[in-house]
Amino acid sequence: GQNIDQPTEMTATEGAIVQINCTYQTSGFNGLFWYQQHAGEAPTFLSYNVLDGLEEKGRFSSFLSRSKGYSYLLLKELQMKDSASYLCAVRGNYGGSQGNLIFGKGTKLSVKP
Amino acid sequence: GAVVSQHPSWVICKSGTSVKIECRSLDFQATTMFWYRQFPKQSLMLMATSNEGSKATYEQGVEKDKFLINHASLTLSTLTVTSAHPEDSSFYICSAPRDRGSYEQYFGPGTRLTVT
Numbered sequence: 001g002q003n004i005d006q007p008t009e010m011t012a013t014e015g016a017i018v019q020i021n022c023t024y025q026t027s028g029f030n031g032l033f034w035y036q037q038h039a040g041e042a043p044t045f046l047s048y049n050v051l052d053g054l055e056e057k058g059r060f061s062s063f064l065s066r067s068k069g070y071s072y073l074l075l076k077e078l079q080m081k082d083s084a085s086y087l088c089a090v091r092g093n094y095g096g097s098q099g100n101l102i103f104g105k106g107t108k109l110s111v112k113p
Numbered sequence: 114g115a116v117v118s119q120h121p122s123w124v125i126c127k128s129g130t131s132v133k134i135e136c137r138s139l140d141f142q143a144t145t146m147f148w149y150r151q152f153p154k155q156s157l158m159l160m161a162t163s164n165e166g167s168k169a170t171y172e173q174g175v176e177k178d179k180f181l182i183n184h185a186s187l188t189l190s191t192l193t194v195t196s197a198h199p200e201d202s203s204f205y206i207c208s209a210p211r212d213r214g215s216y217e218q219y220f221g222p223g224t225r226l227t228v229t
Contacts, residue, residue, distance in 0.1 A: 004156070035220075040222075040223070041222055042220035042221055042222045042223060043157075043206075044220070045217050045218070048216055089157075091216070100162065100172075101147075101157075101159065101218065102156075102159075103158075104156060105156045106156070
């Protein structure tokens, strides 16, 4: 079966660092994505990992371990505008580079002053 | 950057009626678009893959005769919810890869459907 787990909610303080974990069990794997979604808006792309290791992009970093079925999103120097839901998604096997995405339920992050 | 739009952003309809949702790629051509549905506090679930000029591919458990998909041009895909029922009330969202080789999908802003 397909299963992607991430915490439902997290709270952090402005200026701090927060790590959002994601574990997955899918029948196929062609990359893991992190998206940010503000309430009532479209998800926006944050990062993509297909090989093991850390990808850094400004204040955001994402890590992948394929053998452990594990990823995390690291947000540094938190800002109030970072309050949003963070979606972990795995691309399945079919469809090639346009393959379908299997989403977790999302982690709602609240940043407090 | 690439933008995907949806119309309407929200709609309320009566049970038994049909509702059409449009998904447009604004500055690129999309041969493939994906339709997702998101219930409150749930994952985005893929409903179907819309292919320009051919039939859509539906995920298991999604009724193709109830959720009609038309991808008549390279910039427009439509999802029609036929004979809507209250259980169809959900957030419908489309996405499209920018080009055939791209791993990145751009999402539309979503359509909130409420069936009364």
